[in-house]
Amino acid sequence: MEQVFAPWRIEWIKREDKNGDIDGCVFCAFPEQTADRENLLVARSEHAFVLLNNYPYNPGHVMVIPRAHTGDYTALSDDQLLDHARLKQRTFDALEKAMEPDGFNAGLNLGDGAGGSIDDHLHTHVVPRWEGDTNFMPVLSDTSVIVEALEETYDRLHDAFATQDGATIPDENSAVVFE
Numbered sequence: 001m002e003q004v005f006a007p008w009r010i011e012w013i014k015r016e017d018k019n020g021d022i023d024g025c026v027f028c029a030f031p032e033q034t035a036d037r038e039n040l041l042v043a044r045s046e047h048a049f050v051l052l053n054n055y056p057y058n059p060g061h062v063m064v065i066p067r068a069h070t071g072d073y074t075a076l077s078d079d080q081l082l083d084h085a086r087l088k089q090r091t092f093d094a095l096e097k098a099m100e101p102d103g104f105n106a107g108l109n110l111g112d113g114a115g116g117s118i119d120d121h122l123h124t125h126v127v128p129r130w131e132g133d134t135n136f137m138p139v140l141s142d143t144s145v146i147v148e149a150l151e152e153t154y155d156r157l158h159d160a161f162a163t164q165d166g167a168t169i170p171d172e173n174s175a176v177v178f179e
Helices: 007-016 026-032 077-097 138-142 148-160
Strands: 041-044 047-053 062-066 105-106 122-127 175-178
Touching: 007 148, 026 047, 026 138, 041 077, 047 077, 047 105, 062 077, 077 105, 077 122, 077 138, 138 148
Parallel strands: 041 175
Antiparallel strands: 041 047, 047 062, 062 122, 105 122
């Protein structure tokens, strides 16, 4: 396997206090804060929110996250399930408008063995896909190339969510809100 030299990453990897300014679950804390843009929180609804993935598989990789702190999908109420599903629909619409992908991968990592890094708070990954987006890098060198900065993706998705029916934006640094 080829190696990519990225010495600046060691500070993040070795940090003792992951999300040190947050007590408890990061997915519970982010929607309570007002730093939506900084936290990459792009849209909110009553029972869920959309967060850009810090380490995306592709540009536009987001997570649709119920606000309820549970790793058990069956523990969500009907209202929470419906709101989460509706926000996923809005997410597909926003990604279509902003990114024009050829398709999507979407799913949950449920349980310890499923490979997710946070297993005690449900989150649905939505990954835009383009025909031919798997190039030689991951195939030959176990390396993925992300072609767009998170801040640019945030702006594109934020604008796309903002055009949807029922969308409001409290201020320039806030996520799009759906009531």
